[in-house]
Amino acid sequence: MKTSFVLPADIEPLSRDPKATSPGRRINLHHSMCFGCGADAPVGLRIDVIAGEGLTVSASMKVEDWMQGGPGVIHGGLLSTAFDEVMGTSPLLLRMPVVTGHLEIDYAKPIPLGSTVQFTGEILGGVRRKVYTRAVAHLGDPQEPVAAAHGLFIAIDLEKHFAGYRDRAVHPSGHQNGA
Ligand SMILES: CCCCCCCCCCCC(=O)SCCNC(=O)CCNC(=O)[C@H](O)C(C)(C)COP(=O)(O)OP(=O)(O)OC[C@H]1O[C@@H](n2cnc3c(N)ncnc32)[C@H](O)[C@@H]1OP(=O)(O)O
Secondary structure (H helix, E strand, O other), X not given: OOOOOOOOOOOEOOOOOXXXXXXXXXXXXXXXXXXXXXXXXXXXXXXXXXEOOOOEEEEEXXXXXXXXXXXXXXXXXXXXXXXXXXXXXXXXXXXXXXXXXXXXXXXOOOOEOOOEEEEEEEEEXXXXXXXXXXXXXXXXXXXXXXXXXXXXXXXXXXXXHOXXXXXXXXXXXXXXXXX
């Protein structure tokens, strides 16, 4: 699949943290109201990202009618969100919280409503706080990808990064911290 993404020359290998989620289990360190993975979000993708061997992850997503963009197919931005979720969760295998710095998507084929998209993702390496990832999507045949993505995620100090926003956080009750 064609892509214009270029990895940096100084990229270094990264290692899975010994305490990372075991292969086959859901990576479960985010919050339940997240648009990408939260079970309590009123609208969302509800993607379960599953730890794989090494620095790999997998996920699947049924393409529901409300995800429609062009007639009969998924909205490209929504697919981008799914890739963000899959790749953004993978650095938790390093036990490293991150935010998205840069995201690139290569769309190869239209993805019909009603299909189930299978994602595989992997961490390619890192440079200082930067974690480089890639993911591929297919509809059942890994040899026939329908889209692929590269993501650059930046490690953060969770408490500091969200310090100014926590009073806006929405909880399953529908209430905000400051409400
Ligand atoms: C959350 C819970 C976990 C659980 C995660 C669960 C999965 C969540 C999946 C969804 C994730 C999201 O959508 S997160 C939401 C969307 N993203 C955001 O809101 C991020 C907004 N941006 C920021 O807050 C900031 O720009 C940061 C934190 C990314 C970087 O700011 P900083 O901390 O001041 O660091 P800074 O020095 O600028 O950058 C560090 C290094 O990254 C490089 N860098 C920074 N941005 C870019 C960029 N766009 N393209 C290339 N390189 C970049 C810099 O050159 C530098 O490289 P060098 O000098 O070292 O070479």
